[in-house]
Amino acid sequence: MSLSRAKARKRQRMYIIGAVMIAVAGAAALALTAFEDSVVFFFSPSEIVEKSPIDPDQRLRIGGLVEEGTVSKQQDGKTVNFVVTDMAESITVAYAGILPDLFREGQGVVAEGHMSPNGTFVASEVLAKHDENYMPPEVAESLKKSGHWEEIEAKNAEQMRN
């Protein structure tokens, strides 16, 4: 008799813990969905275009791939211009400072700064974004030769969009 009562209490504790866990998970899901805009680290060019016009005083981050052949040094010798794209929309970024080692065309970057009224993003900090692929140089070389490299780049662009 007392044994079954102990069992019932254990079962009751199990249910209470289960209910509390579900409640906490639900609260966490609601909170994280509500603050989605603060949880994301950067906006893609598409989202920037969607949100524009953006207040020039608002600091934000923009992320995407550096479009091939768009990196150019300005006449003042400090500022570098490049186009950040997610393959749907593109935004020109101007940055005066030291670029990270991994910064190169076709690679992901995240720039922090503000939108100037003329539609260029003026960055105060540029970070390189590494993708999830790890491979020796020979493998990268053979992927480029066999033409599978574009698939990886297309996938990276897609990840930047979502």
Add this chain to the structure above:
Amino acid sequence: MHRFAKPSVFLKITAPILPWLVGATVILIASGLYFSLIASPVDYQQGATVRIMYLHVPAAWMGLFCYVGMALCGAMSLIWKHPLADICARATAPIGATFTALCLITGSLWGEPMWGTWWVWDARLTSMLILLFLYLGYIALVNAFDDPERGSKAGSALALVGAINVPIVKFSVDWWNTLHQPASIVRVDGPAVDPSMQLPLALMIFGFTGYYFVVLILRVRLELNERRIRALHLSGMFDDNGENSTAETKPYDPSHNAEASQ
């Protein structure tokens, strides 16, 4: 299941396993370090910096693995009031905290040359830091009470509520955009790590897991022995006239333990 959860049975089962586990862990970590530091290729972009990954990824895995273990032990200790589950949870917390800290430190060391920053507040990095604080909070909480049972109750509740953070850490890179790269190993399309780099990674992951179980067994043993000593003290066995010594020490079954430690 309760049959196996007795301290005496724990000691009996783990005693013969421990030397093998220690041997396997030493071999795995030694060969893992050899492959990750010497006999593996450099990355096409990161160069030799990729070698940090062989510490960083296993440490991150252990940080999550230990937390899941700690939360499950916490649930068992809340539901079945099992002292061994509570001891395991307490023993796991500092190990998991150390691995989480190692993951954060190695990640920071990798981020500076690769990203160009030591730290950013993106979803992955922030949730991992919260994981470390959950461990530290658990350790502080279970030791904050004079009555260890109240401490373990509060700690188990914290461990369980904090378990919500584990899927957030894992899927943060899929749910939101982050500076941290998406999952490279456990993902739908199969690993995005070249096979030549998977070997050292696998060796280190298994080595770290083995290391956790070795330290867990040693820590649980230590705690059981400490409790026995405390019980013997309380029973007055060390006093001059220890009359009621047998009654108090019985739950700890000294004969069983003596047998197991041979």
